[in-house]
Amino acid sequence: MNSELKQVIFVYKKNKLAVVAFFIAVLLMILAFIGPLLSPHDPLAINHGARFEEGIWDGNTEHILGTDNLGRDIFSRILHGTRISLSVGYAVIAITLVAGLFIGLISGYFGGVVDIVVMRFIDILLSFPPLLLALVIAATLGTGLDRAMLAIAIVYIPSLARIVRGSVLTVKEMPYVEASRAMGGGNFWIILGHVLPNVMTPVIVYLTLLLGDAILYTAALGFLGVGIDPSSPEWGAMLSGGRDYLILGKWWITLFPGIMIFLAVLSFNLFGDGLREAVDSKLRL
Amino acid sequence: MALYKYFIKRLALTIPTLLGVSIIVFLLIHMIPGDPIDVMIGDRVSQEARIALEEKLGFHQPLHIQYLQWFSSAIQGDLGISIRSNQPVFQEIMSRLPATIELTLVALFIAVVFGIFFGVTAARYRNTMIDQSMIGFSLLGVSIPIFWLGLMLIMFFSVILGWLPVSGRLSMGSGVETVTNLYLLDGLITGNFALFTDALKHLLMPAFSLATVSLALVVRVTRSSMLDVLSEDYIRTARAKGLLDRKVVYVHALKNAMIPVVTVIGLQLAKLMGGAILTETVFSWPGIGRLLVNSIGFRDYPVVQGVVLFVAFAFIFMNIIVDLFYAYLDPRIRYE
Numbered sequence: 001m002n003s004e005l006k007q008v009i010f011v012y013k014k015n016k017l018a019v020v021a022f023f024i025a026v027l028l029m030i031l032a033f034i035g036p037l038l039s040p041h042d043p044l045a046i047n048h049g050a051r052f053e054e055g056i057w058d059g060n061t062e063h064i065l066g067t068d069n070l071g072r073d074i075f076s077r078i079l080h081g082t083r084i085s086l087s088v089g090y091a092v093i094a095i096t097l098v099a100g101l102f103i104g105l106i107s108g109y110f111g112g113v114v115d116i117v118v119m120r121f122i123d124i125l126l127s128f129p130p131l132l133l134a135l136v137i138a139a140t141l142g143t144g145l146d147r148a149m150l151a152i153a154i155v156y157i158p159s160l161a162r163i164v165r166g167s168v169l170t171v172k173e174m175p176y177v178e179a180s181r182a183m184g185g186g187n188f189w190i191i192l193g194h195v196l197p198n199v200m201t202p203v204i205v206y207l208t209l210l211l212g213d214a215i216l217y218t219a220a221l222g223f224l225g226v227g228i229d230p231s232s233p234e235w236g237a238m239l240s241g242g243r244d245y246l247i248l249g250k251w252w253i254t255l256f257p258g259i260m261i262f263l264a265v266l267s268f269n270l271f272g273d274g275l276r277e278a279v280d281s282k283l284r285l
Numbered sequence: 286m287a288l289y290k291y292f293i294k295r296l297a298l299t300i301p302t303l304l305g306v307s308i309i310v311f312l313l314i315h316m317i318p319g320d321p322i323d324v325m326i327g328d329r330v331s332q333e334a335r336i337a338l339e340e341k342l343g344f345h346q347p348l349h350i351q352y353l354q355w356f357s358s359a360i361q362g363d364l365g366i367s368i369r370s371n372q373p374v375f376q377e378i379m380s381r382l383p384a385t386i387e388l389t390l391v392a393l394f395i396a397v398v399f400g401i402f403f404g405v406t407a408a409r410y411r412n413t414m415i416d417q418s419m420i421g422f423s424l425l426g427v428s429i430p431i432f433w434l435g436l437m438l439i440m441f442f443s444v445i446l447g448w449l450p451v452s453g454r455l456s457m458g459s460g461v462e463t464v465t466n467l468y469l470l471d472g473l474i475t476g477n478f479a480l481f482t483d484a485l486k487h488l489l490m491p492a493f494s495l496a497t498v499s500l501a502l503v504v505r506v507t508r509s510s511m512l513d514v515l516s517e518d519y520i521r522t523a524r525a526k527g528l529l530d531r532k533v534v535y536v537h538a539l540k541n542a543m544i545p546v547v548t549v550i551g552l553q554l555a556k557l558m559g560g561a562i563l564t565e566t567v568f569s570w571p572g573i574g575r576l577l578v579n580s581i582g583f584r585d586y587p588v589v590q591g592v593v594l595f596v597a598f599a600f601i602f603m604n605i606i607v608d609l610f611y612a613y614l615d616p617r618i619r620y621e
Binding site: 017120121123124125127128129130131132135136137139140141142212216219220223224225226236239243246247249251254255258261262265266269270 | 301302305306309313314316317424425427428429430432433436437439440443444451555556558559560562563566567577578581582589593596597600601604
């Protein structure tokens with residue numbers, strides 16, 4: 001395992017862009033932890049005396065990225081937003097991982113009627129355009145970050161379950177599974193001890209590629225005002241709030257949160273791409 | 286297998302999916318936490334009004350009866366009545382459909398035409414500045430949030446330069462002779478040049494921002510597929526025959542590089558339909574996506590249900606068409 005990991009890192013490091021993306025991604029993760037501590041103002045504090053203030057380009061050192069229509073400090077909101085976006089992203093990954101693994105393992109390992117029913121259901125979920133599915137589920141569940149996480153995860157669970165099922169079908173025919181069964185190993189033991197570890201590589205790659213997507217979907221839901229509280233410092237919700245003031249020339253309200261979404265999605269996508277390439281090269285060897 | 290037999294088989298396989306989709310869409314309204322009637326009209330209305338709405342929506346009947354009634358009406362084009370506008374949901378959808386079709390078709394056109402052109406150009410000038418900038422563009426393009434891109438385009442082209450209109454499909458007060466309700470087409474059919482340019486001006490930014498992600502993917506796939514094909518022997522032969530480089534690239538190579546490109550284009554349908562929801566919201570484009578988002582905001586659940594069912598069905602049928610197109614391009618698929 002150790003030498004395999006070294007091989008993956010070796011290939012990954014050759015991709016300069018992926019390395020830069022990795023550092024930006026790490027920086028964002030750190031920011032998600034300590035950002036709220038660095039934030040100079042309360043992200044929710046409304047200050048009618050400081051509406052539409054321009055930022056540091058106008059000599060404003062109090063609000064370096066300016067303020068929005070309610071006088072809230074954009075820099076502080078962006079810092080808090082980092083935590084929201086990344087935690088939704090991770091939660092989506094965690095939910096997708098647990099549910100996707102569970103469904104895929106059961107469906108692939110036991111086969112039969114369970115498999116047919118589950119796979120049909122998955123086909124049905126996959127026949128919705130993803131954003132539409134997330135949107136209506138979020139609308140049905142109501143407002144709240146936990147519900148938004150669930151709504152976004154439901155979009156990915158079917159794909160992951162299908163990937164896991166596919167790998168399980170191959171792995172369960174392997175001699176070591178047969179050997180374990182011959183030694184009297186129960187299904188539970190075989191699934192956890194032998195099948196699960198051997199289906200994890202495609203799962204990890206899928207999940208890394210998913211993080212950028214999940215952040216984008218969170219922002220999209222926030223922008224559409226569905227499932228995410230419009231006053232919260234979520235990046236998409238900030239864009240939506242600043243939209244009406246763009247025509248009045250108050251560009252800073254929408255520019256900075258957008259850059260953050262872009263940067264986060266881009267760096268996690270490049271990180272995921274780089275990792276996939278590195279893992280693929282390992283598989284080829 | 287003949288193509289029409291493949292089509293029938295593919296259609297038959299879709300029936301369970303269509304039923305499943307309809308059940309999910311139907312159940313959505315029943316999964317709202319709390320009483321859906323309360324959520325839709327608030328709890329301050331009289332008991333009579335509540336009962337009237339309950340009866341109108343059929344909520345007093347058992348769930349499976351409700352579903353059967355709803356579904357049998359739905360396949361006959363009766364999707365219920367909007368709570369907010371009191372108009373039939375189907376009519377609401379149909380009146381907004383042309384706007385969405387126009388937007389997505391133009392976006393698809395931009396993505397395909399420019400995507401293939403840029404991809405071929407990048408492959409042709411491999412490892413030059415042109416190639417590098419195309420790669421860079423496609424890298425940024427797949428990650429950019431299209432709703433933010435839309436806002437930035439508005440800021441630049443509408444607010445700063447004042448070249449393009451901020452929102453809507455046409456300028457205020459421009460009289461429209463509608464034939465198809467696709468204004469670009471109407472402008473051409475009726476020879477109304479002013480209508481055509483006005484519609485085009487309104488369409489440019491929404492269509493471009495909607496197209497971005499797909500465009501970037503098409504560039505990426507066309508480039509790599511072309512690079513594979515350009516190293517083939519028959520390309521060298523064509524060059525050795527003394528054919529023009531342009532002819533070799535666009536006639537000999539491109540045709541053989543198209544299958545992966547067509548696959549990616551087929552996959553863009555879902556992206557564009559999802560993206561239309563966002564783009565229409567950014568540009569106040571009066572299409573189905575905006576109808577959906579507004580109806581969610583007003584808790585007009587019959588409309589939400591209707592739109593979701595309509596879009597999901599449309600999506601499934603478009604996928605069948607894409608599959609048929611593959612089967613036509615690559616006959617091996619029909620025998621799988």
